[in-house]
Amino acid sequence: MTNIKALQWRYATKKFNPEKILSSEKIDILKEAFNLTATSYGLQPLKMVVVRNKELQEKLKSASWNQQQLNTASHVLVICIEKKVDKDFIEQYFKRVKHLRETPDEVLEPFKKSLVDSFESKAEEEVHAWALNQAYLSLGTLLTVCATEEIDACPMEGFEPDKYDELLNLEAHNLKSVLALPVGYRAEDDMFSEFKKVRRPLDEVIIEVN
Numbered sequence: 092m093t094n095i096k097a098l099q100w101r102y103a104t105k106k107f108n109p110e111k112i113l114s115s116e117k118i119d120i121l122k123e124a125f126n127l128t129a130t131s132y133g134l135q136p137l138k139m140v141v142v143r144n145k146e147l148q149e150k151l152k153s154a155s156w157n158q159q160q161l162n163t164a165s166h167v168l169v170i171c172i173e174k175k176v177d178k179d180f181i182e183q184y185f186k187r188v189k190h191l192r193e194t195p196d197e198v199l200e201p202f203k204k205s206l207v208d209s210f211e212s213k214a215e216e217e218v219h220a221w222a223l224n225q226a227y228l229s230l231g232t233l234l235t236v237c238a239t240e241e242i243d244a245c246p247m248e249g250f251e252p253d254k255y256d257e258l259l260n261l262e263a264h265n266l267k268s269v270l271a272l273p274v275g276y277r278a279e280d281d282m283f284s285e286f287k288k289v290r291r292p293l294d295e296v297i298i299e300v301n
Contacts, residue, residue: 094235094238094239097235097238097239097241098235098238099288100238100241101234101237101238101243101244102283102284102286102288103244103245103246103283104160104243104244104245104273104275104277104281104283104284105159105160105245105281105283106159106160106163106277106278106280106281106283107160107163107164107165107243107273107275107276107277107278107281108163108275108276108277108278108279109162109163109164109165109275111165111275111276112143112165112275113165113166113242113274113275113276117240117242118141118166120236120240121168121233121236121237121240121242121274122139122141124232124233124236125137125139125168125170125229125232125233127232128228128229128231128232128233129228129232130225130228130229131221131224131225132184132206133184133188134176134180134181134184134206134225135184135225136172136173136176136180136221136222136225137170137171137172137173137222137225137226137229138171138173138264138266139168139169139170139171139229140168140169140171140259140261140268141166141167141168142166142167142168142169142259143165143166143167145162147258148161148162148164148167149161149162150258151167151250151255151258151271153254154250154251154254154255154258155247155249155250155251155271156249156250158247158249160245160247160273161271161273163273163275163278164245164273164274164275165274165275165276166273166274166275167271167272167273167274168233168271168272168273168274169255169259169268169270169271169272170226170229170230170268170269170270170271170272171226171261171264171266171267171268171269172219172222172223172225172226172266172267172269173222173265173266174265174266174267175265176210176218176221176222177210177211178207178210178211181203181206181207181210182203182207185199185202185203219267223269226269226270227270230246230270230272233272234246234272237274242274242275242276243274243275243276243277244272244273244274245272245273246270246271246272247270247271247272247273248270248271250268250271252267252268252269255268255271256268
């Protein structure tokens with residue numbers, strides 16, 4: 092499918108076919124897409140938990156106001172943010188830059204120092220809000236790739252993060268869950284798949300500046 096046709100095809104799947112499981116190749120594509128998503132400064136203050144365990148999915152469903160997407164999906168992707176983006180975290184990023192690009196220290200040091208100083212001056216709430224914005228960028232990437240790969244998905248904020256964190260043992264990884272994305276293949280009787288998309292006309296949402 093073309094990108095536009097793929098985006099017209101996709102919808103927020105409300106009911107998955109639990110018998111249809113995504114191949115490991117499809118999951119690998121989603122993992123790579125997540126890792127390649129754009130993030131501010133390239134810092135990637137994110138990790139993604141890939142859940143394929145029906146018992147655990149049932150528990151996640153209970154922590155998501157019993158929305159059936161969680162237990163009928165092939166997999167559940169949980170996007171998490173780092174709870175701490177500090178000097179050590181930033182320095183690890185610059186080590187990767189130096190290793191992969193062979194960029195000299197004298198070029199990297201001024202930028203590294205400015206980032207460290209900037210983040211050390213931010214309140215915890217401000218860093219959390221910044222990281223959350225990066226999570227939404229990754230969600231957009233995943234939804235687009237899902238569409239082009241003909242993978243059904245349902246982006247979700249409607250869950251109890253503290254319960255997710257406990258179920259997934261995220262505290263041990265210094266992470267906080269912020270978004271969930273059940274993925275798989277739509278059920279034939281999911282009536283939402285037949286609904287027409289409701290969007291504003293292009294001339295209401297696009298402003299041309301020549």
